[in-house]
């Protein structure tokens with residue numbers, strides 16, 4: 001299995017452990033709170049010989065809980081510490097797509113699998129992809145700005161510039177909205193026409209992939225960056241750098 005897949009698996013395992021530790025911590029914290037709220041508030045008595053033993057027991061129990069809670073809190077904090085992703089990401093995984101990179105699915109049950117031209121169906125929906133260095137097998141998934149939308153459309157529907165860039169009707173764009181940087185996730189009928197468009201659900205911006213992903217609706221200030229593709233023997237690859245700025249222009 002590739003390094004990237006192992007890393008994903010290990011990360012999932014760490015996340016599961018973290019959730020278990022957090023659940024244990026929460027349960028004990030709740031138990032402590034309920035115990036404290038239901039326990040009588042003992043006012044020290046001047047003649048409490050027969051109360052001395054219960055008070056001593058209560059003190060021991062309180063100490064035990066405090067120590068246990070402290071240990072759990074320490075463990076939970078360790079579990080909640082962000083993973084050292086920066087140190088684990090392989091070199092090149094946060095670089096922008098490079099000429100010659102191949103493309104792999106970034107989501108779904110085929111995640112990590114190579115995308116070929118046959119995987120891209122005419123008319124959408126778009127596939128979500130990461131670029132991958134074919135020489136090192138490094139998937140460039142360490143930066144969310146590298147996620148790509150790949151779609152195939154009837155070349156007759158494309159404007160001149162977009163058609164010139166398309167390979168057998170297949171075109172690619174950045175999956176990051178130019179408004180506030182949300183991922184563009186939807187392929188839906190436009191609010192301002194009959195055709196389907198890329199849509200960012202954060203603030204409803206729509207982009208027309210037939211026309212260079214220009215904005216047709218919503219607050220996005222500019223089109224999605226385009227990514228030139230090449231096609232050889234059914235294999236898709238990156239043909240050049242992103243055309244245009246990648247990412248949002250303002251905080252969400």
Ligand code: FES
Nearest residue numbers: 177179180200203
């Ligand atoms: S981030 Fe996409 S419309 Fe605002």
